[in-house]
Amino acid sequence: MEAFGNIVIGIGKEIPKDQTKTKLTSESDLKAKALRRPRRSEGEGKAKAISRSRRRLFDDGDYLKSIVPSQLIAERGSNLVVINPGSAHVRVGFAHQNVPYNVPHCIARLVKGEQKKAVHDQNLNTQATPAQQMEREKAYDMIASLLKIQLLNEEAPNNSFPRKMGRVDGYAPQQNRNNPHFSWADVMEKKSNLSTLRDSKTTEAYSLELSKPLNGEGPDSDEFKFKEFICGEEALRISPSEPYRLSRPIRRGHFNIFQEYSLQQVLADLCTIWDWILVDKLHIPPEDRNLYSAVLVVPETFDNREIKEMLSIVLRDLRFSTAVVHQEGLAAAFGNGLSTACVVNIGAQVTSIVCIEDGVALPSTIITMPYGGEDISRCLLWVQCHHHAWPSINTTPTTKPIDMVMLNKIKESFCQIREGEFDAVAIVHSYEEDKPVGSHKTRLSALNV
Incomplete structure (x- = not known):
């Protein structure tokens, strides 16, 4: 006999009659078996109750016909x-x-x-050569000029557009809650x-x-x-x-x-x-x-x-x-609720684009790029070090995962997608072995990149 999921396929072998009889159990045996059974905790009792309600959906054929529509909608998708x-x-x-x-x-x-x-991450270059560092500097200068970001030693012409500063507690009042320090x-x-x-x-x-x-x-x-x-x-x-x-x-x-x-x-x-x-x-x-x-x-x-x-x-x-x-x-x-759309998915490490037409994904339109939100967080750290705005602490997100968690929180709280220049004052935390968590207030620059 072979079983495939919920479907059982028999070979056609006849079962002897003596094997189909149910073996009766005395009342004393049932009591002894009940005493040997371990007691269930409160959590296990709730899990069993939920399981019985789930099993009722499958065993009782008239259950779906007897319930009201509001109860059916509430239970839809619960299994x-x-x-x-x-x-x-x-x-x-x-x-x-x-x-x-x-x-x-x-x-x-x-x-x-x-x-x-x-x-x-095997695809991540953690140690850049001097030539790669120069290439990064040139790429940053080109992007900064396109986004109209001034360097620290430059001033706006005639001071007509002063530098924009964010709130001390973040760009929005509720963002102060998104920058806590973490414990080991x-x-x-x-x-x-x-x-x-x-x-x-x-x-x-x-x-x-x-x-x-x-x-x-x-x-x-x-x-x-x-x-x-x-x-x-x-x-x-x-x-x-x-x-x-x-x-x-x-x-x-x-x-x-x-x-x-x-x-x-x-x-x-x-x-x-x-x-x-x-x-x-x-x-x-x-x-x-x-x-x-x-x-x-x-x-x-x-x-x-x-x-x-x-x-x-x-x-x-x-x-x-x-x-x-x-x-x-x-x-x-x-x-x-769409059957035709262009879906752009910016994940933590991969950005993908796919076109949907009449409910079918078109394979020829799929584009995947191996970078995402975590790369933006590392770029944020590099830009702050480039502007000498990062505190003198050991922040290595590639080897210390807790530093990447902190950078992601700062990115989500302060970074902007906009032209011009935007600065903000944030609290940066340092996590060192055998030391308490350190807090450093610093001014972050060029948060729109």
């Missing part, structure tokens, strides 16, 4: 999960949600007994074989113990251990001194495969990240995922082999009952 993988972030959520969860697409695994080496992630967890802390310890003492620096003088190794892996934003806030290796499965719109990061490792990290999001964010345990269907929304940069591998993860490893693949450009057009 459909949308997964949109990207280079820097992955967006996952239910189909009826207005805003999905936007999680950094990275994972940090604990390194045991080997030299730690972070996985960087907690990489320790309590060992599962231990019970609660000693009665002499209070909750406040326990919190203080977790916040100690992990340099050998932190929590007791008999009670705490390093987490095996950390996903999402916490993985970007791990101190460089901790024994973790940061990996990004997708870079520049493709699997990040090279000599030290094989295809099997990429697929394993993708499965771990997506499974963590389903459990931690959507609260869908693995045993209930056969009641859900998945929509895999893929960018136009992936090839057929990469799409096949991701679809295998969704069906085989994550255990969804059914899955369908959609192009990102088509999903954007249909989501806005």
Whole structure:
């Protein structure tokens, strides 16, 4: 007998009658079995209740006929999960949600007994030669002249147009909340074989113990251990001194495969990240995922082999009952109620353009460029260093992910797409090992590039 999803195909073999009889169980056996069954926690009880309601949609054929239309609309899409993988972030959520969860697409695994080496962007030139530096200077001067940006030693003719300054707290009042400082992630967890802390310890003492620096003088190794892996934003806030290796499965719109990061490792990290999001964010345990269907929304940069591998993860490893693949450009057009459109998608690492006509993506119109928002953030840092506007701190977004998070926040709060010149005063944070977070108020220049 072979099973394909929900369809079972039999070979036609007759089953003996004695195997079809149901074995009766005595009342004492049922009571003993009930006593051996472990108690469910409150979270597990809610998950089981949700599973029973989902199962009712499939088992009861008259259920959809008996409910009112408003209830049907409220439950529509509740058993459909949308997964949109990207280079820097992955967006996952239910189909009826207005805003999905936007999680950094990275994972940090604990390194045991080997030299730690972070996985960087292989397509990124981190060390430019003097000739490349001169080429960058010429390109910047040309762009500055086109955008009418004055150099620091130049003044406007007759001072007719004074330099524009932004607010101290940002260009808009609400942008002050978008520039906070970050703290290092907690990489320790309590060992599962231990019970609660000693009665002499209070909750406040326990919190203080977790916040100690992990340099050998932190929590007791008999009670705490390093987490095996950390996903999402916490993985970007791990101190460089901790024994973790940061990996990004997708870079520049493709699997990040090279000599030290094989295809099997990429697929394993993708499965771990997506499974963590389903459990931690959507609260869908693995045993209930056969009641859900998945929509895999893929960018136009992936090839057929990469799409096949991701679809295998969704069906085989994550255990969804059914899955369908959609192009990102088509999903954007249909989501806005359009059948014909030109979709321009500016992502963190890739910019793509595709034309949609009568609900069909035209392959000849697809254009992909390997740069995006993160490159603008690094360009922002380079421009500030060029204008001597950046504080004298060690900011290396290519080796310290937390610096890239800070630069992205500054870019989102202050950068403008406009002609002329725009300056602003911002708070820049420095993150150094074994030092508290430093705050530096500085004047940022040429924020419109």
